[in-house]
Amino acid sequence: MASKADIRAAAARYLDGFTAAGADIVEADILQPAExxxxxxxxxxxxxxxxxxxxLRGEQxxxxxxxxxxxxxxxxxxxxxxxxxxxxxxxxxQETETGRPSEYMQVGYEVFDRDAxxxxxxxxxxxxLNALAPLNVRAVTGDIGILKAAIAGLNTSxxxxxxxxxxxWRPRRFRALLDRFGGRTEIPAARAALLTASDPxxxxxxxxxxxxxxxxxxxxxxxxxxxxxxxxxxxxxALIDTILELRETAPNVLIALRDIAVDLPELRPSVxxxxxxxxxxxxxxxxxxTLEFDAGYGRTALEYYDGFVxxxxxxxxxxxxxxxxxxxxxxxxxxxxxGREIPAVGGVxxxxxxxxxxx
Amino acid sequence: xxxxxxxxxxxxxxxxxxxxxxxxxIALRRTGSDREYAGAVSGIDGIELVLLSAGxxxxxxxxxxxxxxxxxxxxxxxxxxxWEDRVSELAAMGFGHADLVIAVPGAWVDVxxxxxxxxxxxxxxxxxxxxLRIATKYHRLVREHLKEAGVADYQLVDSQGATEGTVANLTxxxxxxxxxTGETLRANHLRILSDGPILRSQATLFKSxxxxxxxxxxxxxxxxxxxxxx
Numbered sequence: 001m002a003s004k005a006d007i008r009a010a011a012a013r014y015l016d017g018f019t020a021a022g023a024d025i026v027e028a029d030i031l032q033p034a035e036x037x038x039x040x041x042x043x044x045x046x047x048x049x050x051x052x053x054x055x056l057r058g059e060q061x062x063x064x065x066x067x068x069x070x071x072x073x074x075x076x077x078x079x080x081x082x083x084x085x086x087x088x089x090x091x092x093x094q095e096t097e098t099g100r101p102s103e104y105m106q107v108g109y110e111v112f113d114r115d116a117x118x119x120x121x122x123x124x125x126x127x128x129l130n131a132l133a134p135l136n137v138r139a140v141t142g143d144i145g146i147l148k149a150a151i152a153g154l155n156t157s158x159x160x161x162x163x164x165x166x167x168x169w170r171p172r173r174f175r176a177l178l179d180r181f182g183g184r185t186e187i188p189a190a191r192a193a194l195l196t197a198s199d200p201x202x203x204x205x206x207x208x209x210x211x212x213x214x215x216x217x218x219x220x221x222x223x224x225x226x227x228x229x230x231x232x233x234x235x236x237x238a239l240i241d242t243i244l245e246l247r248e249t250a251p252n253v254l255i256a257l258r259d260i261a262v263d264l265p266e267l268r269p270s271v272x273x274x275x276x277x278x279x280x281x282x283x284x285x286x287x288x289x290t291l292e293f294d295a296g297y298g299r300t301a302l303e304y305y306d307g308f309v310x311x312x313x314x315x316x317x318x319x320x321x322x323x324x325x326x327x328x329x330x331x332x333x334x335x336x337x338x339g340r341e342i343p344a345v346g347g348v349x350x351x352x353x354x355x356x357x358x359x
Numbered sequence: 360x361x362x363x364x365x366x367x368x369x370x371x372x373x374x375x376x377x378x379x380x381x382x383x384x385i386a387l388r389r390t391g392s393d394r395e396y397a398g399a400v401s402g403i404d405g406i407e408l409v410l411l412s413a414g415x416x417x418x419x420x421x422x423x424x425x426x427x428x429x430x431x432x433x434x435x436x437x438x439x440x441x442w443e444d445r446v447s448e449l450a451a452m453g454f455g456h457a458d459l460v461i462a463v464p465g466a467w468v469d470v471x472x473x474x475x476x477x478x479x480x481x482x483x484x485x486x487x488x489x490x491l492r493i494a495t496k497y498h499r500l501v502r503e504h505l506k507e508a509g510v511a512d513y514q515l516v517d518s519q520g521a522t523e524g525t526v527a528n529l530t531x532x533x534x535x536x537x538x539x540t541g542e543t544l545r546a547n548h549l550r551i552l553s554d555g556p557i558l559r560s561q562a563t564l565f566k567s568x569x570x571x572x573x574x575x576x577x578x579x580x581x582x583x584x585x586x587x588x589x
Contacts, residue, residue, distance in 0.1 A: 038490075038514065039490070042490070042511050042512065042513070043490075043502055043505070043513060043514055043515055044502065044506050046498070046502065046515075047499075047502055047503070047506070095440050095441075095499075096440065096441055097441050097444065163478070163481075166481060166511065167509060167511070170509035170511065172507075172508075172509050173474075173477065173508070173509025173510075174509075176474065176509075188471065188472060190471035190472070190553060191471065191475075194468060194469060194471075200468060200469075201468060202468075203465065203466050203468050205464070205465030205466045205548050205550070206466065206548055207464060207466035207548075208464050208466070208526050208527045208547075208548045208549075209464045209526045209527070209529065209531075209532050210487065210529055210532060211464070211467065211479070211483060211532060213466075215482065215483075215486060216466070216467060216468065216469055218482075219469045219478070219479065219482060220468070220469050223469065
């Protein structure tokens with residue numbers, strides 16, 4: 001295990017590299033207001049972040065990542081194009097005995113750019129790959145945008161598409177919903193009874209709580225409408241299954257996706273974006289022919305990635321956490337931008353892991 | 360050093376624990392005045408009674424300050440991360456049965472499962488501008504369960520007592536609480552979701568893995584276990 005001083009020195013070298021690439025150095029508070037993080041990640045973040053109580057400022061969290069504060073700072077400042085780099089500790093609670101540290105150093109690089117998102121994807125990926133060059137690492141890439149586009153292209157109701165999109169990052173619930181909408185699982189008995197009741201709102205129990213009678217009635221009519229919808233065609237279900245199982249070199253995945261796009265034309269723009277990205281990566285000297293692409297990658301990560309995603313893993317030490325991770329988070333800038341938005345992509349290196357696998 | 364046995368210091372849990380040991384030939388009793396938390400053990404040697412709150416038993420077991428302790432499974436699993444590494448279950452005692460359940464207003468005729476709750480949480484957040492609130496004191500167990508089930512757009516609000524009243528008081532939309540008969544939930548116009556409890560709990564005799572188990576204490580334990588027939 002490298003000493004803290006060694007890790008800090010390594011972090012500073014990565015930071016220098018990112019500065020040389022044109023990034024401005026930014027800092028973020030270690031104590032972050034919990035509210036914004038909870039709204040973004042949901043209650044699950046409590047299991048992964050340290051929460052503490054401030055008598056005046058309310059619930060605070062020890063910085064679980066830099067992306068959120070950096071995006072907040074950038075959006076408050078006007079959302080102009082920019083490149084940032086930062087280094088510092090992040091804090092992650094471990095609720096099981098993983099042997100992983102609960103406090104570790106990160107060095108990051110974030111690009112806010114409207115003009116050429118695919119070029120920015122390639123820039124971040126190549127910069128991190130080059131920084132890790134002396135190490136024996138394996139890169140995995142993916143693209144959440146492909147799955148999002150596939151959902152949008154399904155021949156089914158907007159409500160179903162919204163339900164599926166909402167659960168892209170929760171694979172089990174996603175699968176349960178998809179199977180229901182595709183007619184692969186039966187409607188639960190209680191739901192069936194509700195749908196056939198002559199007066200579904202009828203109950204002896206007085207209504208308590210904030211949710212109104214109107215809101216209950218709205219959901220019942222939505223459920224009735226849902227029940228009247230034909231299932232998602234088996235052919236389209238099969239396409240989604242195929243996409244989720246795509247795990248090949250990037251060029252082979254591209255060929256497969258172009259085939260799928262013949263039957264699912266809404267997929268085309270995101271497939272062409274992937275092609276542009278591969279060109280941009282090749283232009284930066286990356287061997288895309290051997291680049292690994294996993295269409296399911298990034299679905300269990302923190303929820304804000306919505307396009308290109310990547311991770312670098314120690315080739316000989318699969319038990320270690322990734323040496324670096326990153327991705328595109330356009331929607332996050334919209335959520336935190338209060339009316340403004342700008343496409344953004346970034347990544348972080350963990351110098352502690354990098355030192356552990358250094359030759 | 361003797362084996363320290365931690366037992367809830369008052370109420371039905373204490374009485375039933377005393378009965379349970381009594382039936383197996385070990386008499387536990389409180390000594391001194393009504394208000395004094397001191398106890399004595401007879402019928403076996405080398406065991407010392409420690410009276411404490413049922414909620415503190417997990418912590419004391421994990422720290423190894425008591426060797427054995429009686430409390431609910433719910434308490435141990437809520438309060439101890441990686442509980443299997445810290446304690447082991449010696450005997451399920453057959454009383455204090457209770458389920459940790461999620462309950463919603465009974466008039467929510469459209470909500471029967473966690474899947475329904477998740478869909479309602481999404482709509483609730485859109486309509487009300489904040490995440491659907493679930494009142495509980497079992498934060499860890501509830502959060503793990505909902506994560507496993509893929510429920511989103513909810514928040515846990517802390518409620519250390521009278522949890523069933525939070526919905527009518529408009530401080531929560533749903534509750535996650537311990538119930539044995541469900542009567543208090545029903546009286547507060549709440550209904551339990553149909554897809555099963557988060558946890559089935561009962562009073563259990565736990566053994567600490569962290570306590571100092573000298574050879575002498577190991578002998579005493581095997582003697583105790585024989586006598587208890589567990």
